[in-house]
Amino acid sequence: MNTYLECIPCFFRQALFAAREATNDESKIKEVLDRVAELVPGIPLNSSPPETARLIYRVVREVTGRADPFEVYKERSIEKAKSFYPELKSLVERSEDPLRTAVMVAIAGNIIDPGADPNFDLMREMDSFLSQDLSIDDYESFRHRLESAHSLLYLGDNAGETVFDKILIETVGKDVIYAVRGAPIINDATIEDAEKSGLGEIARIVSSGCDAPGTILKRCSREFLDIFETADVIVSKGQGNYESLAGVEAQVFFLLKVKCPVIARRWMIRIG
Amino acid sequence: MNTYLECIPCFFRQALFAAREATNDESKIKEVLDRVAELVPGIPLNSSPPETARLIYRVVREVTGRADPFEVYKERSIEKAKSFYPELKSLVERSEDPLRTAVMVAIAGNIIDPGADPNFDLMREMDSFLSQDLSIDDYESFRHRLESAHSLLYLGDNAGETVFDKILIETVGKDVIYAVRGAPIINDATIEDAEKSGLGEIARIVSSGCDAPGTILKRCSREFLDIFETADVIVSKGQGNYESLAGVEAQVFFLLKVKCPVIARRWMIRIG
Numbered sequence: 001m002n003t004y005l006e007c008i009p010c011f012f013r014q015a016l017f018a019a020r021e022a023t024n025d026e027s028k029i030k031e032v033l034d035r036v037a038e039l040v041p042g043i044p045l046n047s048s049p050p051e052t053a054r055l056i057y058r059v060v061r062e063v064t065g066r067a068d069p070f071e072v073y074k075e076r077s078i079e080k081a082k083s084f085y086p087e088l089k090s091l092v093e094r095s096e097d098p099l100r101t102a103v104m105v106a107i108a109g110n111i112i113d114p115g116a117d118p119n120f121d122l123m124r125e126m127d128s129f130l131s132q133d134l135s136i137d138d139y140e141s142f143r144h145r146l147e148s149a150h151s152l153l154y155l156g157d158n159a160g161e162t163v164f165d166k167i168l169i170e171t172v173g174k175d176v177i178y179a180v181r182g183a184p185i186i187n188d189a190t191i192e193d194a195e196k197s198g199l200g201e202i203a204r205i206v207s208s209g210c211d212a213p214g215t216i217l218k219r220c221s222r223e224f225l226d227i228f229e230t231a232d233v234i235v236s237k238g239q240g241n242y243e244s245l246a247g248v249e250a251q252v253f254f255l256l257k258v259k260c261p262v263i264a265r266r267w268m269i270r271i272g
Numbered sequence: 273m274n275t276y277l278e279c280i281p282c283f284f285r286q287a288l289f290a291a292r293e294a295t296n297d298e299s300k301i302k303e304v305l306d307r308v309a310e311l312v313p314g315i316p317l318n319s320s321p322p323e324t325a326r327l328i329y330r331v332v333r334e335v336t337g338r339a340d341p342f343e344v345y346k347e348r349s350i351e352k353a354k355s356f357y358p359e360l361k362s363l364v365e366r367s368e369d370p371l372r373t374a375v376m377v378a379i380a381g382n383i384i385d386p387g388a389d390p391n392f393d394l395m396r397e398m399d400s401f402l403s404q405d406l407s408i409d410d411y412e413s414f415r416h417r418l419e420s421a422h423s424l425l426y427l428g429d430n431a432g433e434t435v436f437d438k439i440l441i442e443t444v445g446k447d448v449i450y451a452v453r454g455a456p457i458i459n460d461a462t463i464e465d466a467e468k469s470g471l472g473e474i475a476r477i478v479s480s481g482c483d484a485p486g487t488i489l490k491r492c493s494r495e496f497l498d499i500f501e502t503a504d505v506i507v508s509k510g511q512g513n514y515e516s517l518a519g520v521e522a523q524v525f526f527l528l529k530v531k532c533p534v535i536a537r538r539w540m541i542r543i544g
Contacts, residue, residue: 005298008288009282012280013281016280029277030317034312041310045302
């Protein structure tokens, strides 16, 4: 997916958020914004937003000296998500169609940023989400593809949400490879985060090799590309993976909540 | 008021909005964003946001060649607001405390951007707003000051809202000078817009001489400063006037809706 002009103000918003997470030094935060501003004229609109986000978070790391500004944030998110695991697991098991409910739980995980608001009433949000229809629903096709599939490649997104992915993976009951970012980027899951989320018990965790908040194939490792090219079914979580994989020739099932007006307009659906 | 780091992403959002209002040429819009990016390192954080907004809208004008990109938008806003005038006027007249209701109507005018959403149910919003308390309420002090005042200086903000200001000015029943921007800037009212709103019938309209979306005293005309310094009471509408006048030694009554998290945090109140 291309970068839209609307992405540019959003890059600054993200840079500010990440810089504040990394440091309290206002002059350093201003320096991050100044350096992001220097990047703007060079942003190619035909590259995907995660490609630029990659450069922005590099600036944040360089200026603040913090290799993983979201380390604590991610840890809190995973702990919070784990506290909901038993209830959600039982919700799926008691459901008439456990696979569909597990898909919905995994998508709901993508709305919820447990680190953002500690008082967030996750179960209430989950209940309200589960009673909704999906705006774009390829569930039947997904279920059908799964039936004949041996292997499934699952592209993770945020740390915390990983715990919800675990429930879906358990429900699918196939050999799953769970792919994560090649380096810490925003609150996206790395191998360590996936391990902490308990994914190691039920899937093989691999790095995509890509250090962007998405899956940019030309930046992925050869090992990952081999898996990507031979997987029977690919599940992709989140906007960043969608932004980088939209248009790629591969049968990918995208599970995500739409968080920005650009994608909402692209799909002619509403945010949320 | 100083510029906060949160203002920087917002400057880009505003530049994009204004550029889209001025042209459909995506390459020109990108050029606006590139040139705003060039401004970023030079933004002094100890100047007020309208000071920077002034430079941003100059870029929009220069790149797009449109002297007043919001001309049509403002005209629509004024027409829309005028259609509500009779109902609001009667609401004020029927009220137990017409002055207070007129103040509330004038503040409500600052929430409502009639150009933004043509289907906006203004009367419903107005009803819900009028039943609320103000977050910061200096009404008693304002009423008291008015009693002994001969002259009132009223600093206008957006075109459209001007019609709501008219109702308050009629209710006040004093000699009023209504000040507007020195040049078209965003959807802020100019002399022409104030005339179209019918303010010329009940007040003397003057230009502040300032071409920023606020009242930056050092950029105002000598004529305006004389009025400002001798007015018995000053009423200031909107965030831009507040941002540029906060901290100035003068007794100013600020009527505004808080539209951004920076000011909400500064005052420890909620947006809206």
